[in-house]
Amino acid sequence: MGPFETTEACSQWKKEYELPFEVIPDKDGTIFKRLSNGWVPYSILVGPDGKVVLWESEFQEAGFVAAIEKFYQEAAHAPAQTQQPSTRAMPPRVGRASGANIVILGGGVGGLVAAHHLRRALSRRDSVILVDRSPNHLFQSSLLWHAVGLRRTSEIQRPLSDLTRKGIEFINEEVLEIDVSSRHVRTTLQMIEFDYLVVALGAQLRPGEVEGFGEMALNLYDLEGTRRIHTALNAFSGGTVGVLVTDMPFKCPAAPYEAALLVDSFLRKKGVRGRSEIHIYTPEHQPMPIAGPAMGGAIAGMLRTRDISYHPLFPFEKMNPREHTIVASGGEPQKVDLLLAVPPHRPPEVVRSSGLIGSSGWMETDPHTLATEHEGVYAIGDVNNIRLANGKNLPMAGVFAHSEAGIVAERIAAEIDGRTSEASFNGKGSCWLELGGGKAGFASGNFYAEPEPTVHLYPAGRPWHWGKVLFERWWLHHWF
Numbered sequence: 001m002g003p004f005e006t007t008e009a010c011s012q013w014k015k016e017y018e019l020p021f022e023v024i025p026d027k028d029g030t031i032f033k034r035l036s037n038g039w040v041p042y043s044i045l046v047g048p049d050g051k052v053v054l055w056e057s058e059f060q061e062a063g064f065v066a067a068i069e070k071f072y073q074e075a076a077h078a079p080a081q082t083q084q085p086s087t088r089a090m091p092p093r094v095g096r097a098s099g100a101n102i103v104i105l106g107g108g109v110g111g112l113v114a115a116h117h118l119r120r121a122l123s124r125r126d127s128v129i130l131v132d133r134s135p136n137h138l139f140q141s142s143l144l145w146h147a148v149g150l151r152r153t154s155e156i157q158r159p160l161s162d163l164t165r166k167g168i169e170f171i172n173e174e175v176l177e178i179d180v181s182s183r184h185v186r187t188t189l190q191m192i193e194f195d196y197l198v199v200a201l202g203a204q205l206r207p208g209e210v211e212g213f214g215e216m217a218l219n220l221y222d223l224e225g226t227r228r229i230h231t232a233l234n235a236f237s238g239g240t241v242g243v244l245v246t247d248m249p250f251k252c253p254a255a256p257y258e259a260a261l262l263v264d265s266f267l268r269k270k271g272v273r274g275r276s277e278i279h280i281y282t283p284e285h286q287p288m289p290i291a292g293p294a295m296g297g298a299i300a301g302m303l304r305t306r307d308i309s310y311h312p313l314f315p316f317e318k319m320n321p322r323e324h325t326i327v328a329s330g331g332e333p334q335k336v337d338l339l340l341a342v343p344p345h346r347p348p349e350v351v352r353s354s355g356l357i358g359s360s361g362w363m364e365t366d367p368h369t370l371a372t373e374h375e376g377v378y379a380i381g382d383v384n385n386i387r388l389a390n391g392k393n394l395p396m397a398g399v400f401a402h403s404e405a406g407i408v409a410e411r412i413a414a415e416i417d418g419r420t421s422e423a424s425f426n427g428k429g430s431c432w433l434e435l436g437g438g439k440a441g442f443a444s445g446n447f448y449a450e451p452e453p454t455v456h457l458y459p460a461g462r463p464w465h466w467g468k469v470l471f472e473r474w475w476l477h478h479w480f
């Protein structure tokens with residue numbers, strides 16, 4: 001009740017609206033201040049154990065319905081606490097009237113976007129279930145800022161459990177098996193049946209495949225690695241920094257170059273750049289080969305300007321932690337004091353063991369619909385492999401996972417609604433290239449163009465850097 005209500009007014013209100021719960025006065029506004037955003041009161045759902053399970057400053061019915069349904073499901077599966085896999089009670093599959101079950105594997109870029117689009121497009125009868133082994137969504141593009149101390153850990157990730165407020169059910173478990181013929185997914189604790197499945201499990205990083213990685217290299221591509229890189233850079237007083245790409249393919253083709261440029265900025269600011277060398281070692285023949293020679297030449301030029309040594313065609317073979325060297329096959333050992341490395345990328349083990357890998361070694365889909373050969377099963381983002389007209393593969397990048405998620409969501413929603421969708425992924429994408437010192441470049445292209453992708457690089461400047469910062473802010477606010 002508002003701050004001016006009396007006990008009598010509250011009783012009248014309760015009687016008039018036949019409310020089954022107590023209505024209490026809030027004369028000095030204490031409750032309002034605690035349970036509102038200062039203007040709109042929160043809607044709060046309290047569980048049988050007295051714990052708040054859902055609160056939001058708007059009232060989204062879908063979120064509340066999903067949370068209440070979850071109570072009933074959990075009550076029906078009370079013994080599930082015994083760590084035995086259980087089969088989740090699913091609505092029968094007879095079209096929209098009784099609801100469809102859409103399961104999304106992975107809460108990274110692709111899974112997060114697909115879940116939101118589907119939740120918005122579908123009726124409350126349909127369940128949108130997202131499974132991820134991590135409790136958090138990590139905005140990976142910001143890992144490079146994290147590595148040079150421009151972001152704190154809490155600033156670049158968000159709890160996936162927040163999605164329940166939006167009517168998306170989140171299951172924080174490891175996916176252990178995907179059975180496309182009997183149409184279920186097995187996780188650590190349960191079997192989840194699906195009508196539609198979106199596989200968005202990304203690429204699995206496998207530093208363990210490189211002997212000595214743990215002793216000598218810091219992983220440029222994960223949160224713990226970038227945290228350690230920042231600590232190491234703070235302690236660095238001069239020497240050789242190496243940025244190494246151990247294997248192909250790897251996600252975000254620009255990231256190793258951005259990392260070297262950011263490290264350059266960091267060391268200049270620290271006053272130790274004069275006593276340091278920065279080297280990039282990569283098996284590629286030029287930076288971002290998929291974007292063509294002009295883009296490669298432009299990035300190589302930026303590296304030269306900053307006195308960063310570039311070693312293309314470096315077929316990495318091994319690291320030797322005792323001597324602090326890295327070696328390319330048939331090459332001389334290269335001494336590195338601080339090694340930032342991109343580990344080998346492989347398809348997720350569960351995708352491989354479930355027999356969903358195609359001849360490319362990754363999941364294969366129609367390049368426009370993202371549908372796999374299995375009915376109602378789609379694969380988006382880094383886990384899939386899309387062959388381009390020039391015989392190369394579409395790069396692994398968030399920008400593509402993002403667009404693909406929208407296409408798949410629209411197609412699934414249309415099918416559930418009995419409509420036909422013409423939504424088609426067009427291979428277009430753009431990305432910022434962070435240069436350090438508050439500047440960035442911007443590249444935009446059509447990767448489905450024939451015979452070669454067409455990519456345009458815009459002149460570098462401060463506005464692009466701010467564009468990247470704003471996109472990060474938007475991303476972490478918009479989806480959570």
Ligand SMILES: Cc1cc2nc3c(=O)[nH]c(=O)nc-3n(C[C@H](O)[C@H](O)[C@H](O)COP(=O)(O)OP(=O)(O)OC[C@H]3O[C@@H](n4cnc5c(N)ncnc54)[C@H](O)[C@@H]3O)c2cc1C
Pocket residue numbers: 105106107108109110111131132133134137140141142143144173174175176200201202203220221222251252255348350380381382383396397398399400401431432
């Ligand atoms: C340092 C860095 C910088 C980058 N910068 C950019 C950029 O500027 N622009 C850009 O477009 N892209 C960038 N990327 C790439 C981009 O982040 C990825 O391409 C994108 O995240 C891929 O999305 P995805 O949904 O396919 O997979 P991911 O986002 O990797 O999500 C996969 C999810 O699946 C979960 N998962 C995996 N296996 C299991 C399992 N068995 N059970 C349960 N859950 C599982 C993971 O926990 C993860 O949450 C960058 C990446 C890095 C590392």
